[in-house]
Amino acid sequence: MSEVHMVLFPVFEDLLVKTNRTPPDIDVLIVNCSRFCPVPSLSSIFVNKYGMRQGIKNYTISGMGCSASALAIDMAKNILKSHKNSVAVVLSTEILPTGWYPGKEPSMLVINCLFRMGATGILISNKKEAKNTAKYELLNTLRTQRAFNDKGYFSAYLEEDSDGFTGVKLKRNLLEEAGETLRSNIAVLGSQILPFTEKILYGVSILKKKLADKKSTTEMYVPNFKSVIQHFCLPTSGKPVIKEVGKELNLGESDMEPALMTLHRFGNQSSSSLWYELAYLEPKERVKKGDKVWQLGMGSGPKCISLVWECIRPLSGEAQRGPWTETIDRYPLNM
Structure with a gap:
Protein backbone atom coordinates (compact mmCIF):
# COMPACT_ATOMS: atom_id res chain seq x y z
CA MET A 1 0.00 0.00 0.00
CA THR A 133 -8.45 23.42 -22.68
CA ALA A 134 -8.15 19.82 -23.92
CA LYS A 135 -5.06 18.76 -25.82
CA TYR A 136 -6.62 15.89 -27.75
CA GLU A 137 -9.92 14.56 -29.02
CA LEU A 138 -10.49 10.80 -28.93
CA LEU A 139 -11.44 9.70 -32.45
CA ASN A 140 -11.31 5.90 -32.38
CA THR A 141 -11.01 3.06 -29.89
CA LEU A 142 -10.80 -0.59 -30.83
CA ARG A 143 -10.46 -3.74 -28.71
CA THR A 144 -9.58 -7.19 -30.02
CA GLN A 145 -8.62 -10.34 -28.09
CA ARG A 146 -7.77 -14.01 -28.55
CA ALA A 147 -8.76 -15.48 -25.18
CA PHE A 148 -10.94 -17.94 -27.10
CA ASN A 149 -7.74 -19.60 -28.35
CA ASP A 150 -5.99 -21.87 -25.80
CA LYS A 151 -2.51 -21.19 -27.21
CA GLY A 152 -3.01 -17.47 -26.78
CA TYR A 153 -4.83 -17.78 -23.47
CA PHE A 154 -2.02 -19.77 -21.82
CA SER A 155 0.87 -17.85 -23.43
CA ALA A 156 1.11 -15.69 -20.28
CA TYR A 157 -0.57 -17.38 -17.34
CA LEU A 158 -0.58 -16.94 -13.56
CA GLU A 159 -0.01 -20.28 -11.82
CA GLU A 160 1.88 -22.06 -9.05
CA ASP A 161 5.22 -23.73 -9.66
CA SER A 162 6.24 -27.13 -8.23
CA ASP A 163 7.29 -25.46 -4.96
CA GLY A 164 3.98 -23.66 -4.48
CA PHE A 165 5.22 -20.20 -5.47
CA THR A 166 2.83 -18.15 -7.63
CA GLY A 167 4.06 -16.35 -10.72
CA VAL A 168 3.27 -15.54 -14.33
CA LYS A 169 4.64 -18.12 -16.74
CA LEU A 170 5.62 -16.80 -20.18
CA LYS A 171 5.45 -19.38 -22.97
CA ARG A 172 7.68 -19.47 -26.04
CA ASN A 173 4.74 -18.74 -28.32
CA LEU A 174 3.95 -15.42 -26.58
CA LEU A 175 5.33 -13.20 -29.34
CA GLU A 176 3.60 -15.27 -32.02
CA GLU A 177 0.23 -14.97 -30.28
CA ALA A 178 0.77 -11.26 -29.67
CA GLY A 179 1.47 -10.86 -33.38
CA GLU A 180 -1.78 -12.58 -34.31
CA THR A 181 -3.70 -10.36 -31.91
CA LEU A 182 -2.03 -7.27 -33.34
CA ARG A 183 -2.80 -8.28 -36.92
CA SER A 184 -6.50 -8.74 -36.16
CA ASN A 185 -6.58 -5.30 -34.53
CA ILE A 186 -4.77 -3.72 -37.47
CA ALA A 187 -7.21 -5.24 -39.95
CA VAL A 188 -10.29 -3.84 -38.20
CA LEU A 189 -8.77 -0.45 -37.37
CA GLY A 190 -7.51 -0.10 -40.93
CA SER A 191 -11.02 -0.59 -42.26
CA GLN A 192 -12.12 2.34 -40.09
CA ILE A 193 -9.42 4.94 -40.64
CA LEU A 194 -7.40 4.14 -43.79
CA PRO A 195 -8.06 5.87 -47.12
CA PHE A 196 -9.92 3.92 -49.79
CA THR A 197 -6.80 3.12 -51.86
CA GLU A 198 -5.06 1.50 -48.87
CA LYS A 199 -8.16 -0.57 -48.12
CA ILE A 200 -8.22 -1.82 -51.72
CA LEU A 201 -4.52 -2.75 -51.72
CA TYR A 202 -4.89 -4.59 -48.42
CA GLY A 203 -8.05 -6.38 -49.57
CA VAL A 204 -6.39 -7.52 -52.80
CA SER A 205 -3.40 -8.89 -50.86
CA ILE A 206 -5.74 -10.91 -48.61
CA LEU A 207 -7.46 -12.34 -51.68
CA LYS A 208 -4.12 -13.25 -53.29
CA LYS A 209 -2.99 -14.95 -50.10
CA LYS A 210 -6.16 -17.05 -49.95
CA LEU A 211 -5.96 -18.06 -53.60
CA ALA A 212 -2.21 -18.76 -53.56
CA ASP A 213 -0.74 -22.21 -53.07
CA LYS A 214 -0.18 -23.15 -49.40
CA LYS A 215 3.55 -23.34 -50.04
CA SER A 216 3.57 -19.87 -51.59
CA THR A 217 5.71 -17.21 -49.93
CA THR A 218 3.36 -14.41 -51.00
CA GLU A 219 3.56 -11.68 -48.38
CA MET A 220 0.59 -9.67 -47.15
CA TYR A 221 0.49 -5.99 -48.05
CA VAL A 222 1.19 -3.85 -45.00
CA PRO A 223 -1.18 -0.85 -45.03
CA ASN A 224 0.47 2.56 -44.89
CA PHE A 225 -0.90 3.82 -41.59
CA LYS A 226 1.44 6.79 -41.83
CA SER A 227 -0.89 8.17 -44.48
CA VAL A 228 -3.37 9.00 -41.68
CA ILE A 229 -1.35 8.69 -38.44
CA GLN A 230 1.59 10.98 -37.67
CA HIS A 231 2.76 9.58 -34.31
CA PHE A 232 2.89 6.11 -32.75
CA CYS A 233 3.02 5.00 -29.11
CA LEU A 234 3.89 1.29 -29.06
CA PRO A 235 4.09 -1.35 -26.32
CA THR A 236 7.41 -1.06 -24.42
CA SER A 237 7.70 -4.75 -23.56
CA GLY A 238 11.30 -4.83 -24.75
CA LYS A 239 13.38 -3.74 -27.73
CA PRO A 240 12.64 -6.92 -29.76
CA VAL A 241 8.90 -6.42 -29.22
CA ILE A 242 9.06 -2.76 -30.27
CA LYS A 243 11.03 -3.70 -33.39
CA GLU A 244 8.61 -6.51 -34.25
CA VAL A 245 5.55 -4.30 -33.85
CA GLY A 246 7.28 -1.63 -35.92
CA LYS A 247 7.96 -4.23 -38.62
CA GLU A 248 4.32 -5.33 -38.61
CA LEU A 249 3.27 -1.70 -39.15
CA ASN A 250 6.10 -0.90 -41.59
CA LEU A 251 7.38 1.90 -39.36
CA GLY A 252 10.71 3.68 -39.50
CA GLU A 253 13.18 4.33 -36.67
CA SER A 254 11.75 7.78 -35.98
CA ASP A 255 8.28 6.25 -35.54
CA MET A 256 9.60 3.77 -32.97
CA GLU A 257 11.72 6.39 -31.22
CA PRO A 258 9.18 7.34 -28.47
CA ALA A 259 8.82 3.70 -27.42
CA LEU A 260 12.55 2.95 -27.54
CA MET A 261 13.51 6.09 -25.62
CA THR A 262 10.81 5.49 -23.01
CA LEU A 263 12.08 1.95 -22.56
CA HIS A 264 15.64 3.23 -22.14
CA ARG A 265 14.80 6.04 -19.70
CA PHE A 266 11.97 4.54 -17.63
CA GLY A 267 11.89 0.83 -18.46
CA ASN A 268 8.65 -1.04 -19.07
CA GLN A 269 6.02 0.55 -16.82
CA SER A 270 3.26 -1.74 -18.03
CA SER A 271 0.08 0.15 -18.96
CA SER A 272 1.54 3.54 -17.99
CA SER A 273 4.23 3.48 -20.69
CA LEU A 274 1.92 4.68 -23.49
CA TRP A 275 1.56 8.02 -21.72
CA TYR A 276 5.28 8.41 -21.07
CA GLU A 277 5.71 8.01 -24.84
CA LEU A 278 3.17 10.74 -25.54
CA ALA A 279 4.93 12.87 -22.90
CA TYR A 280 8.15 12.33 -24.91
CA LEU A 281 6.62 13.57 -28.14
CA GLU A 282 5.15 16.76 -26.67
CA PRO A 283 8.31 18.46 -25.33
CA LYS A 284 10.04 17.52 -28.57
CA GLU A 285 7.34 19.72 -30.18
CA ARG A 286 6.54 17.06 -32.75
CA VAL A 287 2.79 16.94 -32.17
CA LYS A 288 1.11 19.73 -34.13
CA LYS A 289 -2.52 20.79 -34.22
CA GLY A 290 -4.40 18.36 -36.46
CA ASP A 291 -1.87 15.53 -36.01
CA LYS A 292 -3.16 12.09 -35.07
CA VAL A 293 -1.57 9.84 -32.46
CA TRP A 294 -2.06 6.08 -32.30
CA GLN A 295 -1.58 4.47 -28.89
CA LEU A 296 -1.34 0.70 -29.07
CA GLY A 297 -1.80 -1.29 -25.86
CA MET A 298 -1.15 -5.04 -25.76
CA GLY A 299 -1.62 -7.30 -22.76
CA SER A 300 -2.08 -10.84 -21.54
CA GLY A 301 -5.20 -12.66 -22.61
CA PRO A 302 -3.95 -11.85 -25.19
CA LYS A 303 -5.65 -8.58 -26.09
CA CYS A 304 -4.93 -5.46 -28.12
CA ILE A 305 -6.47 -2.00 -27.71
CA SER A 306 -5.98 0.91 -30.09
CA LEU A 307 -6.63 4.55 -29.26
CA VAL A 308 -6.50 7.20 -31.98
CA TRP A 309 -6.32 10.82 -30.83
CA GLU A 310 -6.29 14.10 -32.74
CA CYS A 311 -4.37 17.09 -31.36
CA ILE A 312 -6.88 19.96 -31.25
CA ARG A 313 -4.67 22.88 -30.20
CA PRO A 314 -1.06 23.99 -30.40
CA LEU A 315 1.09 22.55 -27.60
CA SER A 316 3.71 24.73 -25.97
CA GLY A 317 5.75 24.75 -22.78
CA GLU A 318 5.61 20.96 -22.39
CA ALA A 319 9.38 20.73 -21.93
CA GLN A 320 8.98 22.45 -18.55
CA ARG A 321 6.55 19.90 -17.13
CA GLY A 322 6.07 16.16 -17.19
CA PRO A 323 8.36 13.17 -16.56
CA TRP A 324 10.96 14.16 -19.19
CA THR A 325 11.67 17.65 -17.83
CA GLU A 326 15.26 17.00 -16.75
CA THR A 327 16.31 14.53 -19.44
CA ILE A 328 14.51 15.34 -22.71
CA ASP A 329 17.57 17.09 -24.22
CA ARG A 330 19.65 13.92 -23.86
CA TYR A 331 17.42 12.02 -26.27
CA PRO A 332 17.22 10.39 -28.74
CA LEU A 333 20.06 7.90 -28.26
CA ASN A 334 21.28 5.26 -30.67
CA MET A 335 19.82 1.89 -29.66
Whole structure:
Protein backbone atom coordinates (compact mmCIF):
# COMPACT_ATOMS: atom_id res chain seq x y z
CA MET A 1 0.00 0.00 0.00
CA SER A 2 2.94 2.36 0.59
CA GLU A 3 3.75 2.20 -3.14
CA VAL A 4 0.19 3.36 -3.95
CA HIS A 5 0.68 6.33 -1.61
CA MET A 6 4.07 7.11 -3.16
CA VAL A 7 3.08 6.77 -6.82
CA LEU A 8 -0.64 7.22 -7.44
CA PHE A 9 -1.58 9.90 -4.92
CA PRO A 10 0.94 12.51 -6.22
CA VAL A 11 -0.05 11.73 -9.82
CA PHE A 12 -3.74 12.33 -9.05
CA GLU A 13 -3.02 15.54 -7.14
CA ASP A 14 -0.77 16.83 -9.93
CA LEU A 15 -3.50 16.07 -12.49
CA LEU A 16 -6.05 18.08 -10.50
CA VAL A 17 -3.69 21.06 -10.30
CA LYS A 18 -2.85 20.98 -14.01
CA THR A 19 -6.52 20.74 -15.04
CA ASN A 20 -7.79 23.18 -12.39
CA ARG A 21 -10.16 20.58 -10.91
CA THR A 22 -11.09 19.45 -7.42
CA PRO A 23 -12.01 15.90 -6.31
CA PRO A 24 -15.79 16.67 -6.20
CA ASP A 25 -15.59 17.65 -9.89
CA ILE A 26 -14.87 14.05 -10.89
CA ASP A 27 -17.91 12.07 -12.09
CA VAL A 28 -16.15 8.85 -13.17
CA LEU A 29 -13.01 7.32 -11.68
CA ILE A 30 -11.23 4.29 -13.14
CA VAL A 31 -8.08 2.88 -11.53
CA ASN A 32 -6.17 0.03 -13.16
CA CYS A 33 -3.50 -2.21 -11.62
CA SER A 34 -3.10 -5.83 -12.71
CA ARG A 35 -1.67 -7.65 -9.69
CA PHE A 36 -2.55 -5.53 -6.64
CA CYS A 37 -6.22 -5.91 -5.66
CA PRO A 38 -6.78 -4.65 -2.11
CA VAL A 39 -10.06 -4.56 -0.20
CA PRO A 40 -11.52 -1.93 -0.32
CA SER A 41 -10.61 -1.47 -3.97
CA LEU A 42 -8.09 1.05 -5.25
CA SER A 43 -10.81 3.32 -6.62
CA SER A 44 -12.64 3.21 -3.27
CA ILE A 45 -9.40 4.21 -1.53
CA PHE A 46 -9.32 7.35 -3.67
CA VAL A 47 -12.97 8.15 -3.07
CA ASN A 48 -12.39 7.89 0.68
CA LYS A 49 -9.08 9.78 0.84
CA TYR A 50 -10.17 12.70 -1.33
CA GLY A 51 -13.79 12.97 -0.16
CA MET A 52 -15.31 12.45 -3.59
CA ARG A 53 -19.04 12.72 -4.21
CA GLN A 54 -21.45 9.98 -3.17
CA GLY A 55 -22.71 9.62 -6.73
CA ILE A 56 -19.31 9.09 -8.36
CA LYS A 57 -19.02 6.10 -10.68
CA ASN A 58 -15.82 4.38 -9.57
CA TYR A 59 -14.26 1.24 -11.05
CA THR A 60 -11.11 -0.81 -10.47
CA ILE A 61 -9.61 -2.87 -13.30
CA SER A 62 -7.26 -5.77 -12.53
CA GLY A 63 -5.65 -8.64 -14.42
CA MET A 64 -5.65 -6.83 -17.77
CA GLY A 65 -1.88 -6.47 -18.13
CA CYS A 66 -0.09 -3.83 -20.18
CA SER A 67 -3.22 -2.96 -22.17
CA ALA A 68 -5.18 -1.86 -19.09
CA SER A 69 -4.73 1.91 -19.41
CA ALA A 70 -5.84 1.97 -23.05
CA LEU A 71 -8.71 -0.34 -22.11
CA ALA A 72 -9.70 2.05 -19.29
CA ILE A 73 -9.87 4.94 -21.76
CA ASP A 74 -12.17 2.88 -23.98
CA MET A 75 -14.28 2.06 -20.91
CA ALA A 76 -14.44 5.73 -19.87
CA LYS A 77 -15.51 6.72 -23.38
CA ASN A 78 -18.41 4.26 -23.27
CA ILE A 79 -19.47 5.40 -19.79
CA LEU A 80 -19.45 9.04 -20.88
CA LYS A 81 -21.80 8.20 -23.74
CA SER A 82 -24.57 7.69 -21.18
CA HIS A 83 -23.40 10.39 -18.75
CA LYS A 84 -23.48 13.76 -20.47
CA ASN A 85 -21.59 16.82 -19.26
CA SER A 86 -19.24 14.69 -17.14
CA VAL A 87 -15.56 14.39 -16.22
CA ALA A 88 -13.71 11.06 -16.03
CA VAL A 89 -10.27 10.34 -14.59
CA VAL A 90 -8.18 7.26 -15.42
CA LEU A 91 -5.29 6.35 -13.10
CA SER A 92 -2.85 3.66 -14.24
CA THR A 93 -0.04 1.92 -12.41
CA GLU A 94 1.53 -1.46 -11.65
CA ILE A 95 2.38 -2.20 -8.01
CA LEU A 96 5.50 -4.34 -8.26
CA PRO A 97 6.01 -6.11 -4.88
CA THR A 98 2.78 -8.10 -5.17
CA GLY A 99 3.90 -9.51 -8.53
CA TRP A 100 7.34 -10.63 -7.39
CA TYR A 101 8.09 -14.29 -8.05
CA PRO A 102 10.49 -15.82 -5.45
CA GLY A 103 10.81 -19.25 -7.06
CA LYS A 104 13.32 -20.85 -9.45
CA GLU A 105 11.28 -21.55 -12.62
CA PRO A 106 13.11 -19.71 -15.46
CA SER A 107 9.96 -18.98 -17.49
CA MET A 108 8.41 -17.33 -14.42
CA LEU A 109 11.50 -15.40 -13.31
CA VAL A 110 11.41 -13.27 -16.49
CA ILE A 111 8.57 -11.16 -15.10
CA ASN A 112 10.79 -10.01 -12.22
CA CYS A 113 13.07 -8.32 -14.76
CA LEU A 114 10.46 -6.77 -17.06
CA PHE A 115 8.71 -4.01 -15.13
CA ARG A 116 9.54 -0.73 -13.42
CA MET A 117 7.53 1.54 -11.16
CA GLY A 118 5.46 4.31 -12.73
CA ALA A 119 1.99 5.82 -12.92
CA THR A 120 -0.11 8.16 -15.02
CA GLY A 121 -3.32 10.16 -14.68
CA ILE A 122 -5.57 11.08 -17.60
CA LEU A 123 -8.61 13.35 -17.52
CA ILE A 124 -11.22 13.11 -20.27
CA SER A 125 -14.51 14.98 -20.52
CA ASN A 126 -17.54 15.39 -22.76
CA LYS A 127 -18.32 18.88 -21.47
CA LYS A 128 -18.58 21.49 -24.23
CA GLU A 129 -16.13 23.83 -22.52
CA ALA A 130 -13.49 21.06 -22.45
CA LYS A 131 -12.65 21.92 -26.07
CA ASN A 132 -11.08 25.17 -24.83
CA THR A 133 -8.45 23.42 -22.68
CA ALA A 134 -8.15 19.82 -23.92
CA LYS A 135 -5.06 18.76 -25.82
CA TYR A 136 -6.62 15.89 -27.75
CA GLU A 137 -9.92 14.56 -29.02
CA LEU A 138 -10.49 10.80 -28.93
CA LEU A 139 -11.44 9.70 -32.45
CA ASN A 140 -11.31 5.90 -32.38
CA THR A 141 -11.01 3.06 -29.89
CA LEU A 142 -10.80 -0.59 -30.83
CA ARG A 143 -10.46 -3.74 -28.71
CA THR A 144 -9.58 -7.19 -30.02
CA GLN A 145 -8.62 -10.34 -28.09
CA ARG A 146 -7.77 -14.01 -28.55
CA ALA A 147 -8.76 -15.48 -25.18
CA PHE A 148 -10.94 -17.94 -27.10
CA ASN A 149 -7.74 -19.60 -28.35
CA ASP A 150 -5.99 -21.87 -25.80
CA LYS A 151 -2.51 -21.19 -27.21
CA GLY A 152 -3.01 -17.47 -26.78
CA TYR A 153 -4.83 -17.78 -23.47
CA PHE A 154 -2.02 -19.77 -21.82
CA SER A 155 0.87 -17.85 -23.43
CA ALA A 156 1.11 -15.69 -20.28
CA TYR A 157 -0.57 -17.38 -17.34
CA LEU A 158 -0.58 -16.94 -13.56
CA GLU A 159 -0.01 -20.28 -11.82
CA GLU A 160 1.88 -22.06 -9.05
CA ASP A 161 5.22 -23.73 -9.66
CA SER A 162 6.24 -27.13 -8.23
CA ASP A 163 7.29 -25.46 -4.96
CA GLY A 164 3.98 -23.66 -4.48
CA PHE A 165 5.22 -20.20 -5.47
CA THR A 166 2.83 -18.15 -7.63
CA GLY A 167 4.06 -16.35 -10.72
CA VAL A 168 3.27 -15.54 -14.33
CA LYS A 169 4.64 -18.12 -16.74
CA LEU A 170 5.62 -16.80 -20.18
CA LYS A 171 5.45 -19.38 -22.97
CA ARG A 172 7.68 -19.47 -26.04
CA ASN A 173 4.74 -18.74 -28.32
CA LEU A 174 3.95 -15.42 -26.58
CA LEU A 175 5.33 -13.20 -29.34
CA GLU A 176 3.60 -15.27 -32.02
CA GLU A 177 0.23 -14.97 -30.28
CA ALA A 178 0.77 -11.26 -29.67
CA GLY A 179 1.47 -10.86 -33.38
CA GLU A 180 -1.78 -12.58 -34.31
CA THR A 181 -3.70 -10.36 -31.91
CA LEU A 182 -2.03 -7.27 -33.34
CA ARG A 183 -2.80 -8.28 -36.92
CA SER A 184 -6.50 -8.74 -36.16
CA ASN A 185 -6.58 -5.30 -34.53
CA ILE A 186 -4.77 -3.72 -37.47
CA ALA A 187 -7.21 -5.24 -39.95
CA VAL A 188 -10.29 -3.84 -38.20
CA LEU A 189 -8.77 -0.45 -37.37
CA GLY A 190 -7.51 -0.10 -40.93
CA SER A 191 -11.02 -0.59 -42.26
CA GLN A 192 -12.12 2.34 -40.09
CA ILE A 193 -9.42 4.94 -40.64
CA LEU A 194 -7.40 4.14 -43.79
CA PRO A 195 -8.06 5.87 -47.12
CA PHE A 196 -9.92 3.92 -49.79
CA THR A 197 -6.80 3.12 -51.86
CA GLU A 198 -5.06 1.50 -48.87
CA LYS A 199 -8.16 -0.57 -48.12
CA ILE A 200 -8.22 -1.82 -51.72
CA LEU A 201 -4.52 -2.75 -51.72
CA TYR A 202 -4.89 -4.59 -48.42
CA GLY A 203 -8.05 -6.38 -49.57
CA VAL A 204 -6.39 -7.52 -52.80
CA SER A 205 -3.40 -8.89 -50.86
CA ILE A 206 -5.74 -10.91 -48.61
CA LEU A 207 -7.46 -12.34 -51.68
CA LYS A 208 -4.12 -13.25 -53.29
CA LYS A 209 -2.99 -14.95 -50.10
CA LYS A 210 -6.16 -17.05 -49.95
CA LEU A 211 -5.96 -18.06 -53.60
CA ALA A 212 -2.21 -18.76 -53.56
CA ASP A 213 -0.74 -22.21 -53.07
CA LYS A 214 -0.18 -23.15 -49.40
CA LYS A 215 3.55 -23.34 -50.04
CA SER A 216 3.57 -19.87 -51.59
CA THR A 217 5.71 -17.21 -49.93
CA THR A 218 3.36 -14.41 -51.00
CA GLU A 219 3.56 -11.68 -48.38
CA MET A 220 0.59 -9.67 -47.15
CA TYR A 221 0.49 -5.99 -48.05
CA VAL A 222 1.19 -3.85 -45.00
CA PRO A 223 -1.18 -0.85 -45.03
CA ASN A 224 0.47 2.56 -44.89
CA PHE A 225 -0.90 3.82 -41.59
CA LYS A 226 1.44 6.79 -41.83
CA SER A 227 -0.89 8.17 -44.48
CA VAL A 228 -3.37 9.00 -41.68
CA ILE A 229 -1.35 8.69 -38.44
CA GLN A 230 1.59 10.98 -37.67
CA HIS A 231 2.76 9.58 -34.31
CA PHE A 232 2.89 6.11 -32.75
CA CYS A 233 3.02 5.00 -29.11
CA LEU A 234 3.89 1.29 -29.06
CA PRO A 235 4.09 -1.35 -26.32
CA THR A 236 7.41 -1.06 -24.42
CA SER A 237 7.70 -4.75 -23.56
CA GLY A 238 11.30 -4.83 -24.75
CA LYS A 239 13.38 -3.74 -27.73
CA PRO A 240 12.64 -6.92 -29.76
CA VAL A 241 8.90 -6.42 -29.22
CA ILE A 242 9.06 -2.76 -30.27
CA LYS A 243 11.03 -3.70 -33.39
CA GLU A 244 8.61 -6.51 -34.25
CA VAL A 245 5.55 -4.30 -33.85
CA GLY A 246 7.28 -1.63 -35.92
CA LYS A 247 7.96 -4.23 -38.62
CA GLU A 248 4.32 -5.33 -38.61
CA LEU A 249 3.27 -1.70 -39.15
CA ASN A 250 6.10 -0.90 -41.59
CA LEU A 251 7.38 1.90 -39.36
CA GLY A 252 10.71 3.68 -39.50
CA GLU A 253 13.18 4.33 -36.67
CA SER A 254 11.75 7.78 -35.98
CA ASP A 255 8.28 6.25 -35.54
CA MET A 256 9.60 3.77 -32.97
CA GLU A 257 11.72 6.39 -31.22
CA PRO A 258 9.18 7.34 -28.47
CA ALA A 259 8.82 3.70 -27.42
CA LEU A 260 12.55 2.95 -27.54
CA MET A 261 13.51 6.09 -25.62
CA THR A 262 10.81 5.49 -23.01
CA LEU A 263 12.08 1.95 -22.56
CA HIS A 264 15.64 3.23 -22.14
CA ARG A 265 14.80 6.04 -19.70
CA PHE A 266 11.97 4.54 -17.63
CA GLY A 267 11.89 0.83 -18.46
CA ASN A 268 8.65 -1.04 -19.07
CA GLN A 269 6.02 0.55 -16.82
CA SER A 270 3.26 -1.74 -18.03
CA SER A 271 0.08 0.15 -18.96
CA SER A 272 1.54 3.54 -17.99
CA SER A 273 4.23 3.48 -20.69
CA LEU A 274 1.92 4.68 -23.49
CA TRP A 275 1.56 8.02 -21.72
CA TYR A 276 5.28 8.41 -21.07
CA GLU A 277 5.71 8.01 -24.84
CA LEU A 278 3.17 10.74 -25.54
CA ALA A 279 4.93 12.87 -22.90
CA TYR A 280 8.15 12.33 -24.91
CA LEU A 281 6.62 13.57 -28.14
CA GLU A 282 5.15 16.76 -26.67
CA PRO A 283 8.31 18.46 -25.33
CA LYS A 284 10.04 17.52 -28.57
CA GLU A 285 7.34 19.72 -30.18
CA ARG A 286 6.54 17.06 -32.75
CA VAL A 287 2.79 16.94 -32.17
CA LYS A 288 1.11 19.73 -34.13
CA LYS A 289 -2.52 20.79 -34.22
CA GLY A 290 -4.40 18.36 -36.46
CA ASP A 291 -1.87 15.53 -36.01
CA LYS A 292 -3.16 12.09 -35.07
CA VAL A 293 -1.57 9.84 -32.46
CA TRP A 294 -2.06 6.08 -32.30
CA GLN A 295 -1.58 4.47 -28.89
CA LEU A 296 -1.34 0.70 -29.07
CA GLY A 297 -1.80 -1.29 -25.86
CA MET A 298 -1.15 -5.04 -25.76
CA GLY A 299 -1.62 -7.30 -22.76
CA SER A 300 -2.08 -10.84 -21.54
CA GLY A 301 -5.20 -12.66 -22.61
CA PRO A 302 -3.95 -11.85 -25.19
CA LYS A 303 -5.65 -8.58 -26.09
CA CYS A 304 -4.93 -5.46 -28.12
CA ILE A 305 -6.47 -2.00 -27.71
CA SER A 306 -5.98 0.91 -30.09
CA LEU A 307 -6.63 4.55 -29.26
CA VAL A 308 -6.50 7.20 -31.98
CA TRP A 309 -6.32 10.82 -30.83
CA GLU A 310 -6.29 14.10 -32.74
CA CYS A 311 -4.37 17.09 -31.36
CA ILE A 312 -6.88 19.96 -31.25
CA ARG A 313 -4.67 22.88 -30.20
CA PRO A 314 -1.06 23.99 -30.40
CA LEU A 315 1.09 22.55 -27.60
CA SER A 316 3.71 24.73 -25.97
CA GLY A 317 5.75 24.75 -22.78
CA GLU A 318 5.61 20.96 -22.39
CA ALA A 319 9.38 20.73 -21.93
CA GLN A 320 8.98 22.45 -18.55
CA ARG A 321 6.55 19.90 -17.13
CA GLY A 322 6.07 16.16 -17.19
CA PRO A 323 8.36 13.17 -16.56
CA TRP A 324 10.96 14.16 -19.19
CA THR A 325 11.67 17.65 -17.83
CA GLU A 326 15.26 17.00 -16.75
CA THR A 327 16.31 14.53 -19.44
CA ILE A 328 14.51 15.34 -22.71
CA ASP A 329 17.57 17.09 -24.22
CA ARG A 330 19.65 13.92 -23.86
CA TYR A 331 17.42 12.02 -26.27
CA PRO A 332 17.22 10.39 -28.74
CA LEU A 333 20.06 7.90 -28.26
CA ASN A 334 21.28 5.26 -30.67
CA MET A 335 19.82 1.89 -29.66
